[in-house]
Amino acid sequence: MRVKTLSKQFDGKKMSTTGVTMEMTKKGIGRIFATMLFAGLLAAALTMVGCAGNDASTESKASSASTEKTLHAGSTTYFYAESMDPASDWDSWYLSYYGIVENLCKVSDDLGPEPWLAKQVERQDDRTWIVTLNDGIKFSNGKSVDANAVKTAWERTYAENSRATEVLDYESLEADGNTLTITTKEALPSLENTLCDPLLCVYYVGDDVNYAKSTPGTGPYVMKEFKAEDHIVMVPNENYWNGTPKLSEVTLTCFADDNAITMAMQNGEIQAVAMPSASTLTTLEASGDYQVSQRTNSRADFIRMNMTHPLIQNDAIREAVAYCIDRNGYADTICKGSSTASWGVYSPTLPFGGTDGLDVTVSSCDVDAASKALEAAGIVDTDNDGVRELGGTPVELDLYTCTKYERFVQLADDLQSKLAQAGIKLNIVPTDYFMEDAETFAKDDPDMALDSYAMAPTGNPAYFANIAFASTSSNNFGKYSNPDVDALVAKLNTTFDESERNTIAKQISQKVLNDLPFVFFANSESTVVYDKNVSGLDAAPSEYYFVTVDTDVK
CATH class of the missing domain: 3.10.105.10 (Dipeptide-binding Protein; Domain 3)
Structure with missing residues (x-):
């Protein structure tokens, strides 16, 4: 076989095809060492606290630590966001998959649209649609979400991404409180479907935002740490409008190859694999140790x-x-x-x-x-x-x-x-x-x-x-x-x-x-493969969603 190998430049550095595996190994060793060290220090600390007679404080801290829930998932193809900017290329798709941004409508399991940030979507005529938002929605920075916030987000997206007019070619947007009036240039029968496209997600626009590094959204989780096309660490959005996120931290890691991600799952370094290859799926499914969601x-x-x-x-x-x-x-x-x-x-x-x-x-x-x-x-x-x-x-x-x-x-x-x-x-x-x-x-x-x-x-x-x-x-x-x-x-x-x-x-x-x-x-x-103590990671037929407010670890 005659081949020519190419590497794309990202921020002046070539992507490593082995770096993730090595990094995961180092992380695994580091976690073991850190856990042992922490256990020793904690035992000593508890002994001293017990001698001081502060049992109530000790019980409170131990209870807090026991409620910590973390999820670490991996993928060879689905966690490769290049930035945290929803308007950049296809990054809105990744941010939706991560659970950072949301849309006015979402895709149901039967590939149909249903309201999400929107309470209802009504067609006034062939070119005019009235969208009413749910009350009480906030961005992760605490700012309120109203129709003008949606309008402002879309206007920025349209200025940054040429694909936007192909998704929804509107003539005008009018915001009045929680009501957004969308007038399209031509009759648009599929507007509710269109509102599900992650490119039309709703995010905060302001002078103080560095969109590439961290953009406030309305999803259940927010970015804590991010390295482009390598990994993202997320924590709960304290201002989430639609329930309480169940995890204290979520880490999504990119893997270079199928052997690495299969071993990481078997070794317990990760608890879930998004869109596994056929070989990874076959190996993990055969063990009987994991759940498989497939649609x-x-x-x-x-x-x-x-x-x-x-x-x-x-x-x-x-x-x-x-x-x-x-x-x-x-x-x-x-x-x-x-x-x-x-x-x-x-x-x-x-x-x-x-x-x-x-x-x-x-x-x-x-x-x-x-x-x-x-x-x-x-x-x-x-x-x-x-x-x-x-x-x-x-x-x-x-x-x-x-x-x-x-x-x-x-x-x-x-x-x-x-x-x-x-x-x-x-x-x-x-x-x-x-x-x-x-x-x-x-x-x-x-x-x-x-x-x-x-x-x-x-x-x-x-x-x-x-x-x-x-x-x-x-x-x-x-x-x-x-x-x-x-x-x-x-x-x-x-x-x-x-x-x-x-x-x-x-x-x-x-x-x-x-x-x-x-x-x-x-x-x-x-397809999603995950540990038996993980729930709320069902495979979405739209491929728009992965981490949700319902994702949990027992």
Whole structure:
């Protein structure tokens, strides 16, 4: 296998692929030593206090210590916030997952919207919505939350994040006490779903806030210590409006690989794993020592094509790649049943997903079909070196994959082998970062990149279409453009009838399957593994929530 290893720069330092494991080991040793030292000092202190006759004070302190509840969870992919700024890139998603920020509405377990910070959301007409906030909500800094606070937060987010207008393109916001009036530029049937998007979370805006380091939110926990893409330590929000957080401290740690996080769980260094790999899940589940929460979500794993590259622009080459992906092998063997093979675009669990009613060209892994497609397009191996040429140029492609996704690394190896049989040379380029922004994609300029997205985290079929399928959308890194798709996306955004919306989503799916700017090959599930004394860490099908006010340790 030919590989080229890259490391992304963060604050002038390369991310270590072993640092987390070493750090966790050091922390584990440090904790043992500290515990022994503390135990000795505490015993001595209690003896002296007992001699002084201060039994009541001793009992009070011991009782306080016994009520301390801490949770330490780990993940190889889900705790990688780059900052504490909800308006920066995708950091609002992480802050929602951590339990630091909240939205006007939240996603229920059946992928529908329900009120959260909002008491109710009412549609006045096709473009006007009235949102009434709950009373008594405060930010973690003690400042009150009213409609103007929501308006101010959104205005800052829109100024900082280009994705915001794709999420909600409003014409005006009017605040009056606890009432927020939202007027959209076009009819927006999915506003309640849209209000669940973490990018529209509510946070405090003020001159005294260093957003990157610590932004006051309304969630049950607040940041105590934070190191970007490494770990975060949180404590209860003393001003939380919707109950009492049950934990005294929460630590969420990023792990470099699956072996490290599996060992940390087995050794008791952590008590939970968010979105474990198939190997970690299999190992931990087999022991019978842990609880597993698993729910079907809308996430899809896919290959993103760079439509600006001449070789990728060739229809037969993209079709050959699609034929050489062993989707069943990926789902059953690599993912060990935690994913299902996909031949369409959206997950079949969604009313607009699956392949029913679609004309699916690629419906099996077929290297011979890939070869025939290339032959028919005149892409042949003229010099008999095993690699076909297009217009005299060898068909050699670079596939970028983040090593934090163990499943992608294994798929890339298999795809490399199958494409070689079809006459395409595939170079695998492993990275230790996610290609989740246009700047990174443009800088690396890959032919193809493996990626994974929640396609409809609020049940709204327009979500992914708006951020990835439309020609000018923020996450259309590969520059796919089809005027028919653009028109269908615009129509979807203004259609209220649910049945018609599902039909339009199917039409978009057909166009994407025909053009193959993406190859969607699997749908996965939300999974959390945790100790038997942990509760309130249920897997959320939206993937927006992890730590909540109900998270507890017995």
